[in-house]
Amino acid sequence: MLPLLSCNMESKSNTKVTDRLEAKTLSILKSNMENQKEWIKVHAAEFLLWSGYPDGVKKNFTREEQLYGNISPYRIGIWRVLTQTETELKQKEVWIDKLRQAYFDENSTDKLHAIETLAKLEVPVFSDEIKLSDIFTGGIPDSFSIYKLWNFAYTSDENFEIVQELLLRFSVSEQYDFSTRSISLYALRKLGTLKDSSWKTLSDSTLLESDKNPIKANLLTTAIVTADNNAVQTDSYKEIWNDLLSLSRNEEKNNACMNVLDAFAEKGGRDELEIISALIDKKKGLHDLQSVDVLSYCAYAILQIKQREGF
Numbered sequence: 277m278l279p280l281l282s283c284n285m286e287s288k289s290n291t292k293v294t295d296r297l298e299a300k301t302l303s304i305l306k307s308n309m310e311n312q313k314e315w316i317k318v319h320a321a322e323f324l325l326w327s328g329y330p331d332g333v334k335k336n337f338t339r340e341e342q343l344y345g346n347i348s349p350y351r352i353g354i355w356r357v358l359t360q361t362e363t364e365l366k367q368k369e370v371w372i373d374k375l376r377q378a379y380f381d382e383n384s385t386d387k388l389h390a391i392e393t394l395a396k397l398e399v400p401v402f403s404d405e406i407k408l409s410d411i412f413t414g415g416i417p418d419s420f421s422i423y424k425l426w427n428f429a430y431t432s433d434e435n436f437e438i439v440q441e442l443l444l445r446f447s448v449s450e451q452y453d454f455s456t457r458s459i460s461l462y463a464l465r466k467l468g469t470l471k472d473s474s475w476k477t478l479s480d481s482t483l484l485e486s487d488k489n490p491i492k493a494n495l496l497t498t499a500i501v502t503a504d505n506n507a508v509q510t511d512s513y514k515e516i517w518n519d520l521l522s523l524s525r526n527e528e529k530n531n532a533c534m535n536v537l538d539a540f541a542e543k544g545g546r547d548e549l550e551i552i553s554a555l556i557d558k559k560k561g562l563h564d565l566q567s568v569d570v571l572s573y574c575a576y577a578i579l580q581i582k583q584r585e586g587f
Contacts, residue, residue, distance in 0.1 A: 278572060290425040297553055298582065302329060304556070308572050309336060316569050318353035322575035327362050327583070334361035344365035349386035352378060355391045372399055388420050392453040395426040396466065404432055406436060416452060417461050425461040440467055444474055447498065448481035454491055461494045464536075479512040487523060490532075496520040497535040499544045508543075530566035537573040552578055 308320035309332070317340070322334045337357045345351050359371040369384065372394075379390035379401055394401055402411070411424045422443070429439035444451050446460035464470075470478060482495040499516045507513050524536050533555070540548050556574045559567045 297549070297578065300553075300556065301578045304560075304575040305329070306332070308568065309333065312565075312568060314354055315352045316565060316572065318357055319569060319571045323356045323572055323579070325357075327576060328577040330361060331471065333357065337361065348384070350390040352386050352389040352393050356397065359397060359577045372397070375399070376401055380499040388423060391420070391427055392423045395423055395430075395463070396467050398430050400427055400430040400522075402428055405433070406431075412442070417446060417456060419455065422446070422456070422459045422463055423506070426466070429467060436467070440464065440470065440474065441466070444470070444478060447495070448478060457491050458494055461491075461498045466496040468502065469504040469507075470502045472504075472506065475499070476512075479501065479507070479510075479516060482516055483512065483519070487519075490529075491519070491534040493523055497521065497539045500539045503543075530570050533570050534573050537570070537577045541573075541577040544577060544581050546581070546585060549578060549581060 282309045302324075305320045305324050305327075307443070309324065312320065321337060324330065324333055328371050337354055340354045341351075341358060345354060351491075355374050357518070359375070362368040362371070375390050375394055375397075376399075378384050379387050381387070381395065384390065391401070408428065412421055417425070425442060427440050429436045436437050443460045443464040445485050447457055447464055451459075452460075464478075464587060469475075479499050482492075482499045485495055496516055496519055500513070500520065520539060524532065537552070540552065544552075549564050552574050556571060559570050562568075585587055
């Protein structure tokens with residue numbers, strides 16, 4: 277096993293995913309889904325679903341809904357998972373309607389979680405009459421406004437491009453605070469690849485950002501995730517990838533590790549597998565909730581690499 281300091285990403289080439297490693301990753305996800313609580317449980321369940329291992333997820337979260345279906349904001353996470361377990365549109369709509377009701381209920385205490393989840397599920401809640409100016413009037417957006425913009429992106433192709441450009445502006449400009457930039461970067465990468473000119477804006481800003489700024493890991497990951505096939509071939513992309521690895525060697529914060537693992541899940545390959553396994557070995561002895569969550573991110577990254585590489 278390679279030595280690992282925090283989320284050190286040095287790796288040997290031609291690393292293979294063994295049956296034992298795959299079993300370990302599934303064990304992590306199933307354990308976290310069955311034994312952890314609330315959002316760690318939600319993340320593990322989603323990673324299982326997205327990796328093609330749905331067994332037990334619906335049963336587990338049906339029970340969670342019976343026990344905690346009126347507890348805010350965890351109920352939003354429960355409905356989010358259950359929506360994704362359903363294969364029939366009619367049943368999906370049952371959970372989506374609950375999410376919509378939580379958003380539109382003026383007395384709801386989890387409106388923010390509801391609109392974020394609806395954006396993640398790509399379910400727009402805004403009618404055709406709603407305009408961008410009805411959602412964002414300028415200035416510094418709060419998290420609620422960013423999530424509404426993200427959801428608004430799915431109302432039309434035109435609005436999708438408008439929101440991408442807005443989120444890009446929030447992400448790269450230093451006039452916005454860390455929270456605004458972080459949430460904007462997260463939403464931006466969930467919207468997928470950027471057109472060439474927009475990706476260049478993001479990559480230029482990423483490379484210019486100081487390594488000491490905590491936003492750096494988020495910038496690097498978002499630049500990697502939003503790069504299309506042409507961007508991946510550029511020198512800027514290669515420099516960004518190397519910067520991510522370099523930053524990770526000295527980074528001990530779990531949030532930064534999650535960012536790196538997001539990038540690995542999206543664009544990583546065989547070279548990253550052994551080092552992710554080493555990170556699992558380090559984190560599995562820790563009991564703080566974020567470290568437990570990192571284990572799920574590790575497992576998901578390995579399963580995605582396995583599927584992408586075809587072995």
